[in-house]
Amino acid sequence: MSQAVLISDNEVINSLFELNLRAYVAVNINIKPDIESAVALLEHIPNLDAIIVFKNLSNDPGDLSVLEKFLAKKKMKVPLILMGDHAKGHKQAIYIKNKYNIKQLLQSMAKLLELTAVQMASREVPNYFPIPIRLLKNMESSYYDLYSRKQKEDFEYDYEQVIEKSIPFGDKLNSFIQKDEDYLYIDSQFRLKFINKVSSFMIDELNKPDLSTEEKIEITAQGHSMVAQEVFDDPKVSEAVVAVSNTCIKAMINVVKDVPKLRGLLTMLMENQGDYIFKHGVVATFIASQMIEKMSWGSKEQIDKVAFSIFFHDLFLVPIYQKYPDAISEEDLLFREDVSTEDKEVILNHAKYAGEMIQSFPRAPMGADMIISQHHGMMNGRGFAVNYKDDISPLSKVIIIAEDTANGILQDIADGNKKDSLNPEKLIKRLNARYTYQSYRKIIATISEIQL
C-alpha cells in the first residue's frame, strides 16, 4: 500500500480523506495536526508518496518552509499536495484551491502514483470494507448494512451483520464505541457509493454558520457537483441529495446577501475552481435577487424560489461541459461538430429534463419546475427561443435576463474587457436590443439600480 502524510487538525476532513484515499487509490495515511509534528514523524517514514496539507482559514498548519527545509536536508523528494488557500511558489507542489474537493485530491494522488482510471476501478478489494465508526457518529442511520468483524484464525475473519440499513442506530453504535472498536464493515461492492454519500453528508455538516463568504462559495461549488453526480447515478432524488441541495441554496442566498457589490463576488469566483455552470449560476442569483427586490411584486419567497431554480436549471449540462471544457455557451455546444448527437439531444432538452426532475423533488418551491423548464424561453422546455415570448412566467423572465446579463459579464471578463464589463448603460443597451416586450424591458431597466 502506498503511504502519505496528511497534515490537518479537522477531524471530519481526516476521516473523509482517509476513507477516500484508501478506497480509491489504496493510499494509507498518517495524520498529524501541524507541520511540526509531521516533521517529527517524517524521520521515521523514509518512503513516502505525498504530503497533503489541509489549510483551514481559522487554523494555520504552520510554516511550510520548515517542512521544505527538512525535506531538502534529508534529500527527500516528496510531492506536496496543498489544499486550500496556500501562498504560491512552493516547489514540487500541487495546488488544490477548493480544499473540500476530494475528487481532485484523488485525481492528483492517482497521477502521482501513475494509476489509470481503469486500474483504480478494477483494484481488488476484500469482500468487506472498513468504515471508521467516528464517521458514522454524526449520522442517524446507515445507507447500507453494517457488519462487525471477529477473528476466526490467523488472518481469517467472520463478519456478522450488526446494523441494518436505514434503521436508526439507537444505542447500537455506542455499544461498539464503548468496546473501543474503530471500524464497522460494509459489503465492498457498495463502498464507493457509500463513501460518496457519506462525503456529501459531511460536507453538509461542515457548513457551519461561522463560515466566511469564500468558504460558503467553495462548499456550494462542491455541493453542486456532488448533486449533479448523484442525480446522474440515480435519478430518484435521495434525502441526502435534498439535504445537500438545500444547504447549498441557503448558503448561496446568504452569499448574495452578504456581498455588497457584484464586483466583489466576481473576484471571489475568479479564484474559485468551480465549473462554468456553477459560476454563471452564482452571478445570475446575485443579479436576479436584486432585480426582484426592485419589483413592486418582489418578495423574499420569490428570491428563494429563483435561487432554487437557478441551482438546478443547467444541472443536466454539467457532464457535457466536463466533456467539452472549452465550450463558451449552450448555443455554441449545439452548433459544434465535435459534439455528439446524443449530447446535442441533452442540450436541446436540458431545461425540460431539469424541470421534470424537480417535479419529483421533495418539498420543492411551488412552480420551480415550470420556471426551470422555461429558462430558455420555451413553454415546453425543448430548444432555445429566438424571439422571446410574452406569455411565460414572470420569474422565468427574471432568470432569463439575469442569466443573459451574467453570461455577458463573464464573457467580457474572459475576453479581457474586465473594466467595461460592469457598465450598466452598456449592459442595458445590449439586452434591450434582444428583448422587445415591455415586460422584459421593465426587468432590464432595474439593472441601473443594481449594486455592480
Ligand SMILES: [Fe+2]
Ligand atoms: Fe444557464
Ligand SMILES: [Fe+2]
Ligand atoms: Fe440552460
